[in-house]
Amino acid sequence: MSNQIQSIKVWFRNQLTADFSVLPVGISLLFLSIIFQSLNNRFLSGENLANLISQNVPLALIATGSVLMLLIGEIDLSVGVVSGLCASIVISLNVTKGWSPLSSIAVGLIVGALIGLSNGFFVTKFGLPSFVVTLAGLLTWQGVQFTVLHSSGTINLPDGFISSLMSTYLSKNMGYLFALIALGIYALSILNNFRKRKNANLKARSVQASILKFTVLAVIILGLVRLLNASRGVSAAMVFLLVVVTIIDYVTRRTKFGRNIFAIGGNLEAASRVGINVKRIKISVFVLGALLASLGGIFASSRLLAVSTQSGGSDLLLNAIAAAVIGGTSLFGGRGSVWAAILGALVVGFISNGMDLMSFDSETKLIVTGLVLLAAVSIDSVLRSKYRKRG
Amino acid sequence: MSVGKTVLELEDVNKTFGAVNALSGIRLSVLAGEVVALVGDNGAGKSTLVKIAAGVIPPDGGKIHFDGEVVDFRGPMDATKAGIAVIYQDLALCDNLSVTANLFLGREIQNSAVSPLNEEAMESKVLELLSELNVGQIKEIDIKVGSLSGGQRQTIAIARSLIGQPKVVLLDEPTAALGVAQKVEVLKLIRRLADRGIGVVVISHNISEVLEVSDRVVVLRLGKVVANFETKNITSDDVVAAITGSKSFS
């Protein structure tokens, strides 16, 4: 009996000291679901979930960039404005200038990448703190956004490719097919890992833990598809988000580039001493972060079917950083996962959507989101000091 | 113990910082398979000497021979590539990464330049290395380094230096921050490095520890080598006398 308690304790400790633990954010999501569902049984309906997901795809994309920035120990305060500026450029080229959707999007993304490049350049070349550089960027790009939208102030988006980004849904069968493909890939990667460890004569990882993880994931994914299929179905935007995050997660955990990102965030001095090109990696991450913000902006405009001087403003920046941190990314660098962006964005989305259903005003929503962020940051800080025993 | 040929030799190395003669006319040779202890008072020039040998700072004059050739290190990476590993006092480990990731930091194994990391190959090598070094205290290698004790971290830092198969390992005060039991472990480990045929240079302030671990003791005083003892011939009084300059040994 005490043996079991001991092993549960060890499991918890491993969870908490892992690069990234889904435990706190997973519990938060469960907790919020139970509260909101019990207060309003429409909360977990397919329709509301579809709505909630589509509201939060842009946020999750931007937050994914914020996670990468936090992993290298930097922060980008211009992501909201960059998303608004890029969306404004894309929509104005497409609608006002009559460019094709794809070339408009390409220009928007290039502008986003260049902004990231410039941020990264100023931070690495002059050793400036990223919050200062990107704060300056926030003002600058806001000005540019106003200039781009000058003549009109607001541009409405007619039907077309860009508006279809957020309004395309998979058929019921395609939704299940997508879920099965995703689970299949996950299962294959687990099996492949077992095979490689066996070939290298390494101790096998726990089979039970793998089966448990797979089962939990399968239940969640298939359950979600079933709920969504009861309404409009799985949205193409959600599939896009999941594919992007899966790829970035793979890059951060399985490639040399990703390992360098974690090393820089963990101990900058150690990273440069072993010859990691810190500047190059940092600049790449600034570019990636800004690209993701631009993508998020384009999806946001597709959802609202318009861009305006308000696009990318208001609480978008804070929500993006909140999502990253609530999801379990450390503000101190080097700890986290891009999945944190999605889970954290869901928490932010749950709070906002759930309180909408209960017709709370936006003031209360801001206060609650702020408190949750504060709790997440405190947990991060406590975990960081508690599990760094020395002796 | 099998002591081999000279692997590292400094010949008349000088270094000044402004008006300070940090090192003048340093002659020092390190043989394969021996532990040389470098001792001296604060400011004697020990760290400067290690930094020059490690390519961190260039000497103002003199020559460095490594493995029979004159070398001119342009930076720490040159020295690392040549086969000189340095373990600084701050260890420079990434607390957020696993033991394996730390050991291979900056030289991860990939099947090709664009392949993902070959985690299995790295883990196998780490297990092999740790068992060769006979370090029992580190049982899990995918644990985060941040949760290890000071002695275990020192062990990781030493083991890491061996991944590149160095011929010389330089350690700047490796036991300064450790408890008694951990000190013993680390000293044993240093001895094992020499047994593998590596030339080891250890900076230390602790004289009893120096006498225990080293084959030779080189004493620096005000930037000069003032004594070069065979450890078996001396007592701690000799070392103290050389460090303080109360007695001349040259």
Ligand SMILES: Nc1ncnc2c1ncn2[C@@H]1O[C@H](COP(=O)(O)OP(=O)(O)O)[C@@H](O)[C@H]1O
């Ligand atoms: N980067 C530097 N700039 C100026 N003076 C230095 C520098 N590094 C070392 N010194 C001086 O050189 C001398 C030797 O220093 P150091 O090698 O650190 O001594 P030790 O490690 O033996 O205590 C000291 O007088 C120190 O102040």
Ligand SMILES: [Mg+2]
């Ligand atoms: Mg020193």
